[in-house]
Amino acid sequence: MPAQKSYPLKNAFWSSVVISALLCAVIYFCSLTLGRFTSTLLPDAGASWYYWKLPHAELYATISVWALYLAHQITAFVMIARINRANTLPDGEAGELNIRFLKINGVFVLLHILQTTLFYDGLAQQMPVMSSQGSVIVMLVLMLVMLNGRRGLFFGKKVKLPSAGVRGVRIIHPYYIAWAVIYTFWFHPAEGTVGHLIGFFYLFLLMIQLSLAKTKIHTDIRWLTLLEVFVALHGALVAVQAKNGMWPMFLFGFLMMFIVTGQYGIIKQKSALVGASVVYLVMAFLVYSGVFGNDNTLADIHQITWIPIILYGLVFVFSWIIALFFLKKKTPAKGTA
DSSP states (O other), rough: OOOOOEEEEHHHHHHHHHHHHHHHHHHHHHTTTTTHHTTTOOOOOOOOOOSSSSSEEEEEEEEHHHHHHHHHHHHHHHHHHHHHHHHOOOTTTEEEEHHHHHHHHHHHHHHHHHHHHHHOOOOGGGSSHHHHHHHHHHHHHHHHHHHHHOOSBBBBBOOOOOHHHHHHHHHHHHHHHHHHHHHHHSSSSOOSSHHHHHHHHHHHHHHHHHTTTTTTTTOOOHHHHHHHHHHHHHHHHHHHHHHHSSSSHHHEEEEEEHHHHHHHHHHHHHEEEHHHHHHHHHHHHHHHHHHHOOOOOGGGGGGGGGHHHHHHHHHHHHHHHHHHHHTOOOOOOOOOO
């Protein structure tokens, strides 16, 4: 394949981050026009209910969101396949396919904002709420599997995972993550609540990660760790918005993943590792002591282990399940971590 035209990676990356923030501002201001839709929303009916959807499916809303989602999804798969087949780029450079992918994602973001303004509904009208949340959970598990060889899984220690499973994860991960990110993006209407905006910004960062495959930033452990940790902020803010009192579980549950695993990829000094762990434990103790006026108690502090137990357990489950499919395959993985 002929060499791609290349562009400065740093410029492409930071421009994309700034544009992502501007797109969030556009979503917010456009959401101010959605009163004719939000005034009709049904009361919240609990954890399995998605609040931000019309009382009944509307034809044009359904056709528009599904057509645009499928167009975005298929285009992303095609771009990933093309980038995977392209030549390796020099350090500090992004290829023309990367830039094209960034632009494509930007266009579809604008189309989603327009679709929400005209018809409101996202994929949530037809799909269960756990499908969106679950897709992101699996994405985080795949990241843990792939990064085990670089930073370990528990306190800097690598665990033994089936090589066929790890190889399989590397092959399928760009396509799975592209599905998880784009599906979740179209699942929600382009609403302007704090929870939606921080979620959309996180999804935009993940789209940047997808678009910049085979570049140096795509495998930068600092950037990857940020993408992992960001979900703690998002989960906590959504829980605060829901007023269900579960924000400490999301905040400290996902931060425990950073303390046990993530920090060992970016922090080398033992004193700093210990210091971060102590700060985490003190803050968790204070929050669950009710010092900050919240209703949680020390009897609830076990909640911070729920998310890590699920994610670490799924690391072994998925790596072995995927190994069953790739055990006899010897083709080297083309995906990038």
